[in-house]
Amino acid sequence: MKRIIFIISLLIAVYLxxxxxxxxSVATKDEVAEVKGAVDGINETVLEMKSALDVLKKIxxxxxxxxxxxxxxxxxxxxxxxxxxxxxxxxxxxxRRGRFKINYDNDLTQYVIQLDVTQSGVGIKDAYxxxxxxxxxxxxxxxxxxxxxxxxxxxxxxxxxETPERSRLFQTLFPGERELGAKIELAPENGPLSxxxxxxxxxxxxxxNANETDRHKDFIGxxxxxxxxxxxxxxxxxxxxxxAGAVTANSKKINEIDNSSxxxxxxxxxxxxxxxxxxxxxxxxxxxxLYYDVPVIGGATLHGEYLWGxxxxxxxxxxxxxxxxxxxxxVKSIIDGKKVTDLYLxxxxxxxxxxxxxxGLKNQFIAKYDVYIPNKDVTANDIGAVGSNLNAGDIKFxxxxxxxxxxxxxxxxxxxxxxxxxxxxxxxxxxxxxxxFKNDLKDNVLTLRMQYKF
Numbered sequence: 001m002k003r004i005i006f007i008i009s010l011l012i013a014v015y016l017x018x019x020x021x022x023x024x025s026v027a028t029k030d031e032v033a034e035v036k037g038a039v040d041g042i043n044e045t046v047l048e049m050k051s052a053l054d055v056l057k058k059i060x061x062x063x064x065x066x067x068x069x070x071x072x073x074x075x076x077x078x079x080x081x082x083x084x085x086x087x088x089x090x091x092x093x094x095x096r097r098g099r100f101k102i103n104y105d106n107d108l109t110q111y112v113i114q115l116d117v118t119q120s121g122v123g124i125k126d127a128y129x130x131x132x133x134x135x136x137x138x139x140x141x142x143x144x145x146x147x148x149x150x151x152x153x154x155x156x157x158x159x160x161x162e163t164p165e166r167s168r169l170f171q172t173l174f175p176g177e178r179e180l181g182a183k184i185e186l187a188p189e190n191g192p193l194s195x196x197x198x199x200x201x202x203x204x205x206x207x208x209n210a211n212e213t214d215r216h217k218d219f220i221g222x223x224x225x226x227x228x229x230x231x232x233x234x235x236x237x238x239x240x241x242x243x244a245g246a247v248t249a250n251s252k253k254i255n256e257i258d259n260s261s262x263x264x265x266x267x268x269x270x271x272x273x274x275x276x277x278x279x280x281x282x283x284x285x286x287x288x289x290l291y292y293d294v295p296v297i298g299g300a301t302l303h304g305e306y307l308w309g310x311x312x313x314x315x316x317x318x319x320x321x322x323x324x325x326x327x328x329x330x331v332k333s334i335i336d337g338k339k340v341t342d343l344y345l346x347x348x349x350x351x352x353x354x355x356x357x358x359x360g361l362k363n364q365f366i367a368k369y370d371v372y373i374p375n376k377d378v379t380a381n382d383i384g385a386v387g388s389n390l391n392a393g394d395i396k397f398x399x400x401x402x403x404x405x406x407x408x409x410x411x412x413x414x415x416x417x418x419x420x421x422x423x424x425x426x427x428x429x430x431x432x433x434x435x436x437f438k439n440d441l442k443d444n445v446l447t448l449r450m451q452y453k454f
Contacts, residue, residue, distance in 0.1 A: 060103040064159045064453035066096040074442040080168045080399075081419050081445040095119050096449070097158055101126070108132045112146075124209055125178060137189065142201075143182040145209055148174055149199035149222050150241040151305050152287040153352075162356045162405060164417050164447050167370035168397055169307060169350035172319050173283060176208025179220075197224045205245045205281070207322055216278050218245025233293035243283035247312045247321045249274055251333050251340040255389070257347075257377045264378040265388040266344070275335065279343060281321075283309035298358030308349040311374070316433070318346055318374035318393045344393065346375040364405040366417070371398045384430025384437070395437055396424040415449040 070082060075090040082096050098117040104110065114126035128144025147155045153170050154177045165171070183201025188194045198221070204210070205218030224239030252275040258267040289303035312321040321343060332339040352370030359365060375394040383390040403417030421444055426437045 058105055060105065061101070062103070062454060063098075063100040064451055065098045066158075066449055066451045068094050068096050068164070068447055068449035070094065070448075071446045073444040077441065077443040077445075079421075079443060079445055080171050081165055081447060096164070099125065099159070108134050108137075138186055140185045140187070141182070142185065145178050145180050146183075147177055148179045148203065148220050148243075149183055149185075149201055150174065150220050150243055150283070151222065151285050151307070152237075152239070152289060152303060153305060159451065159453050162364060162366045162415075163354065163368050163401055163403065164415060164449055167350075167352040167368070167372075168399060169305075169352060169370055169372045172372060172374070173307070173311065175320055178208040179203040179205070180209065180212075181217075181220075183220075195226055197226070198222070199224075203245075205247070207320055210322070213322065214248035214278075216246040216248060218243065218281070220245075235291040236289070237291075238286070238288040241283075241285045241287070243281070243309070245281040246278035247281055247343070248276060248278055249312075249343045251275065251335065251342045253333055253342040254279065255342060255344045257375070259377060263385060263388065264382040264390070265385075266390065274343075279312050279345060280310050281312055283307055283311075294357070298360060300358065301356045302354070304351065304353035306349070306351040308376075309347070311346050311348050313344050313346060313374075313393050314341055315344060316392045318344075318348065346394070347377055348372075348374050349376050362407045364407075366401070366403040366405065368401040369398070372396065380424035381427050383424075384427035384434045386429060388427075392433060392437070395426065398422045411452055411454060413451050413453075415447065415451070417447045417449070419445045419447075421445075 068082070069091070071091045072079065072085050072089075076085055076087050078084045082094060085092065095118045099114055100117065101112070101114040103112050108131065110130040112126050112128055112130075114124075116123045116125045124145060126144075126146055128142050128146045130140055130142040132140045149155075151170070153161075153166050154174055166177075170177075181201050181203030183199055186198040188196070200219070200221035203218050203220060204212040205216060206213050220241075220243050222239045222241040225237065227236045229235065252270050252272050254269045254271075254274050255266040256269070258265055285305055285307040287303070287305040289301065292300050292302075294300050311318055313319060314321060321341075332341055334340070350370070350372040352368065354368040355366070357365045373396045375390070378388075378390060378394055380396070382388055383394050399422070400420040401417060403415060405413055405415050407413045421441070423437055423441055425439060426434055428438060430438055
């Protein structure tokens with residue numbers, strides 16, 4: 001009997017132990033399944049996060065603010081150092097530029113939009129899309145609002161440029177730097193052709209960001225080169241640019257210099273067919289940039305450009321002829337009861353040279369000299385002479401700028417810069433609006449700027 005009881009007890013013990021092991025095994029399997037589910041969930045989350053990060057890595061956000069204080073030599077001056085001073089104003093604070101840029105770069109495609117926020121409001125600076133051909137990755141097509149592909153100074157970023165402003169020459173011929181249009185850029189990355197590049201496009205030819213106002217499209221292009229001399233610490237870049245365009249006259253009065261006369265003056269062509277006709281706007285230009293590491297002192301850059309061509313303008317301005325934007329003071333005719341802006345054709349030339357010397361890692365010295373001759377067919381004495389009809393739009397200006405930059409850190413730099421502006425002195429008999437130009441205007445400007453860039 002005892003044996004039977006022992007056997008039964010033993011069997012019960014074995015059964016209970018086996019049951020206990022089965023329960024433990026089921027619990028382990030459930031836990032493993034639970035952990036596996038959690039891991040799968042984490043993997044899915046990680047994959048989603050990676051996908052999101054891959055997208056975010058393609059988005060680049062950048063910007064900069066330029067806050068400045070300026071003092072003019074006299075109040076109410078016209079200026080290319082950040083715009084004209086208002087009436088009775090001799091000094092001012094400005095947010096000269098407040099840029100915010102978003103760039104989505106998907107390797108072969110690109111989306112860019114850049115806004116400019118200042119005390120004057122919000123404006124569009126860039127808004128374009130680009131695609132690159134996927135085979136050789138040499139050609140890029142861009143459409144929208146972007147820098148005109150002419151010369152060097154236009155596309156040299158305002159955040160990197162050492163002088164506070166571009167030269168008077170470029171501000172006059174290319175106001176706002178940008179234009180609406182489309183371009184193709186060829187830039188081989190390898191082989192002998194990698195030393196060369198080409199940009200060419202077609203644009204509205206009106207003003208930056210402005211809607212088209214005539215039936216003409218303008219061609220702008222630049223053929224450039226880059227020659228590195230690494231062992232000598234030297235690099236030479238340069239290019240030749242062409243602007244071939246036209247403007248539509250909204251007046252029948254077209255004014256050109258009469259070169260047959262000993263006293264240079266405008267002659268007027270009032271042929272009725274001039275109204276609505278197209279007149280050439282052609283520019284040509286060379287640009288050259290030198291980069292050299294000066295022993296002990298630091299890197300130095302020297303760049304300059306020379307431009308010439310034909311510019312249609314108005315009576316008092318040799319800037320872009322745009323009847324819709326012409327000032328009320330420009331000479332106007334009346335056609336069908338409406339005021340229209342007479343057209344003035346000028347042969348111009350101009351140039352600038354800019355030198356920057358790094359001094360150590362934090363300081364830079366700047367010297368720049370620019371000349372703009374809006375009407376190279378006349379002399380200063382012709383302007384203001386009786387019967388010449390020459391006006392403020394024909395006066396030559398030159399500007400000497402000297403400055404110093406101190407880099408506070410990688411984000412902040414301070415700029416101290418002074419512009420000495422000289423105008424040619426017109427005929428002593430000049431009257432009315434030309435009378436002030438019988439002497440050099442007091443229009444020098446001191447600029448103190450702080451820039452933050454990220």
